[in-house]
Amino acid sequence: MKIVLFDIDGTLMHTEGFSKDAYFSALSETFEVDFNPGNIPWGWLTDKGIAEFGLRQLGISQATIDAKLPDAFELLGHKWATQATVDDLIVYPDAVWLVEELAQSGDHELAVLTANCQQGAEHKTRLSGLSRFFEFLVTGSHISERDHLPEVAFQNALTSFGRPFQGSDFIVIGDTPADVSCAKKWGMQAVAVATGRYSAEQLRETPADLVLDALAPSDELENLLFA
Ligand SMILES: [Mg+2]
CATH class of the missing domain: 1.10.150 (DNA polymerase; domain 1)
Structure with missing residues (x-):
């Protein structure tokens, strides 16, 4: 898993x-x-x-x-x-597709790792209709730097699933070099997607395991997620 x-x-x-x-x-x-x-x-x-x-x-x-x-x-x-209303968010259809696909796979558990404070993360996932898919939210309420957020993910995973996890058990999906950095620092895989403020070209300069233009279905994405 x-x-x-x-x-x-x-x-x-x-x-x-x-x-x-x-x-x-x-x-x-x-x-x-x-x-x-x-x-x-x-x-x-x-x-x-x-x-x-x-x-x-x-x-x-x-x-x-x-x-x-x-x-x-x-x-x-x-x-x-x-x-806030749903009109304050533009939810990416490709991301929704991937969340639903992974939730149905039975091979994955899904969670959020965000720089948002807890309240921001809860409202954004609620308004987008995605909150039901996430086992836990790792947020930036009590931690100042994104690089330290994965440490909380290990703790939350232990609490949620009742056993310890290693870095290689996690895949981080994010849109910035900082997402890639935090994943790599803790031995996690990283997928970087160019739907935020960085281009695919910029993200290819990071040590991401995979760089995508969007989270649309692709063989590369499937190979990484289901390896
Ligand atoms: Mg981001």
Whole structure:
């Protein structure tokens, strides 16, 4: 059995409008600042890490960030629950096809590994209709860098399935070099898909096991997933 870890943004769906606005405004309102940092290393940092990156630039102490960040994520969840609709997501049909195909295969368990905080991940998977397919969500509520998220995936898999897993039991599917990096750091396979902010050409410069234009049916994808 393999566990397939799907990234959300740029991999399963496009969400940038509402998602980014709600995140920035939740931080601005909670910390009483104008949260709008430049040069964010999207992909490499999680929602927690991006908040720290931007708030430190505004002179907010780490102690204050630690104390109030859970409130900001709660507010973000409230915004998603009360303001977002299915029209705020563009779910990729190829990704839905792959999720359904793997769920039916019986050889795979599916989960999410995302830089989103827990609330963001829950609402995005709920609104997209995909939440029922995922055994667990690894999110960026408590971890600042994506490279450290797979460590939580090992813990969640142990809890969910009652036995330990190795890196080679996991396949990460994501749209950025950071997704590939986090997978490789923990001995996981990586599929990079050019449906986000990076081109296939850029993703081929990473150590991804497979680079695709989209998650559409292909022999290469089938060979990797069912090897
Ligand atoms: Mg992504």
